[in-house]
Amino acid sequence: MTRDRVLELYFMEARSKVIDLAAFLDRLDRAGNGKDFRIDALHKALKELQDGKPERAKRVLLSLSDPTTEPLGAATTKAASGAWPGAK
């Protein structure tokens, strides 16, 4: 697929997603201040888009992942939150 074809097929969609993300962060600000590990993780993931290096999707997914290797003692919930709460 040519570069022009990639832009033709996907630029508008990507543009829309960036605006959606910006609007989400604005909405969050309007809802008040406060820390949340998911937002911290999102900001950290965004940095992966800006370094010009390849495999951005893989690196974003890795940055949002639980990096530990030992099984949990017990499952206390069924749902995943989208970001690892233990990230610093």
Add this chain to the structure above:
Amino acid sequence: MVSRTTDDYLAMVTAGCQTVCEPAFWAGYDRTSADGFFDYFRQLTEYEPKRAAKYGLDHYCWICLNPKEAEDLSLAEEVLKIIPQFLDCPNVLGVGEIGLNKNSRNELKVFERHVDLAARREELILVHTPHLEDKLKGTKLIVDALKADSRINPGRVVIDHVEEHTIELVLDAGFWAGMTLYPESKCTAARAVDMIEKYGNERLWMNSACDWGVSVPLAVPRAALEMRLRGHDLREIDKLVFANPLKFLSQSKKFRSPM
């Protein structure tokens, strides 16, 4: 979810789908006894094939206790006792979707018990990998557990829901990799085709999510359209949406090619 709607079946057949493979899943609540699983397995093996047949769709399924319900070890053991009789049913392709959800010790024990059952019976295995932040760790634990069992032939195992950060782990270990397509939140058709372009088309297939969240029954035909828009030729598209699944599933003596 536990059943496609009639509209879903009609749309799938109209779009050219020939066969549906439905993994045993979570009912949206934890079943309180092995009897609840018994009834569900009857739905998968008796009623659902008849429902799908009304639309000209071949229906196959996989049987197991889903990892979301694997925390209760005593219940899991009860359910494991009734699974073999259902594995003998004519539309059951193997054990699945087993795997991990939150990567707990009990989930891992129940996963290994299912793997042992599949190995003893020489069944195909369909593996669910956890979602979102739990996927990387869960995929590593699953691959390690499967590799530790010398009876397991990786070519008879499909590890599902791979994404960009787990696909190499699965393919490099010799397993089949499934890309489960979602309209949002997880792997989209565009990202799946990106992975095909990067990693090739061997031991890869795509499937549509049939989850409690938003999912699209026509996700695979839409991924085929995505490939066409990018200039993939019809042979390449056919390999991903038809030939590859046919190759893997034909390892089950019960599977009949729709052609």
